[in-house]
Amino acid sequence: MGGEPLFALVTLALSPSTGVEAVDQLYAGLTQCAEQYHVSVAGGDIVSAPNPAITIALIGRAQTRDGAPLLLRRDAARSGDAIAVTGTLGDSAAGLRRLREGANLSDALVRAHLRPVPHVALAAEAARLGITCAIDVSDGLLQDIGHICEMSGVGARIRASSIALSEELRRAYPDEALELACTGGEDYQLVLVGAADRIALLHRENGALTVIGEVVAGDRHVALLDDAGLEMPLEAAGWDHLRAR
């Protein structure tokens, strides 16, 4: 992460019963998002399949400094690093529930699910400021931080009370807001991991970052802590890529 997106290859697996109108609408949404980020839909494929599938490969260019690429990777977390997150979490998972209950795009949570905003410029700015570790929240906050711990060989301590929850989420699902924020996927907020002073600098220059914890040495465990600093039993369930939902 941290590069400039340039080209998208779109592969559609469509069932013979898929209507042309649905495909047109899909492409209208794709095109709208691609234009916003100056991405060209440059190719792809269409195949027939019993169930629909959409695969998008995004190709971009890394910024460089002295010839070396400035990128945000999963394997660059170091003990003592601060862990920060953009925006609020859990809104997308809550929006999916609302959608299933019949809500539409007039609902802010539904918009968070159907119109997530990728933090392209902020990721590039983080890379320019010397931050080297990040992931976006697609599987769920704790699981995605777990990916960083796994790849970096470190652990993480996350303060539950620091996780930013939206007013809409608290109102809609007051009893489950924290769980949705910790395990709900597809928020596409950025988790940024780096030296506390660089995270603070990025926050001062760009705003909207919340520090939620820090990287610790030792095993690759992600601990969610309550206000007393005790580990909470909430499981890091999130989205398991191979589990049927």
Added chain:
Amino acid sequence: MGGEPLFALVTLALSPSTGVEAVDQLYAGLTQCAEQYHVSVAGGDIVSAPNPAITIALIGRAQTRDGAPLLLRRDAARSGDAIAVTGTLGDSAAGLRRLREGANLSDALVRAHLRPVPHVALAAEAARLGITCAIDVSDGLLQDIGHICEMSGVGARIRASSIALSEELRRAYPDEALELACTGGEDYQLVLVGAADRIALLHRENGALTVIGEVVAGDRHVALLDDAGLEMPLEAAGWDHLRAR
């Protein structure tokens, strides 16, 4: 086409019942092919789905001359160009039939289906020699030539008797060999379209090209001609991307 492949992004949609061994075998095959062509499997994704789907995005680099990319495109056919094909056609479609009849990799037709050989070096050489139009046979010979006609705004005349058929294909399906060669997909042979002298030069230097017809002005029709020069009724069916098989 005509570039150097560098990186592959592999997205697997797997059902929860898919065995780890099957995925290991799939990756063994992917890795074997990638190594042969010096391609790195650089990333991708895994998701759960009711039916399996494999999407591979291949990223490469074009050769350049005086800063301009040397590429083979679908929209560069000109009236009077020769149409040539590598190898033999129809073997892959016949191999799929044999596979369904219980044959295995000891059968040359099955190998043509399961182990197609991409003509990477030949495509690059064609581009260096100034040929600018090509397609690989994935949908079926006549349909793929139709894609070139569509994109280039030309027609094509193909001599049925010039289409190279393998001994194995003739032996296995004598009555359907020509139809399989014209409409069977996934041979991944190259259709090269260009000035006759350049096609001849490529053939002299690299061999294994068969000239099967020529590009004509006018409507975008692909005509398959018999020995008397009369159009044959064989439909350009091939593989329709959105038709259930």
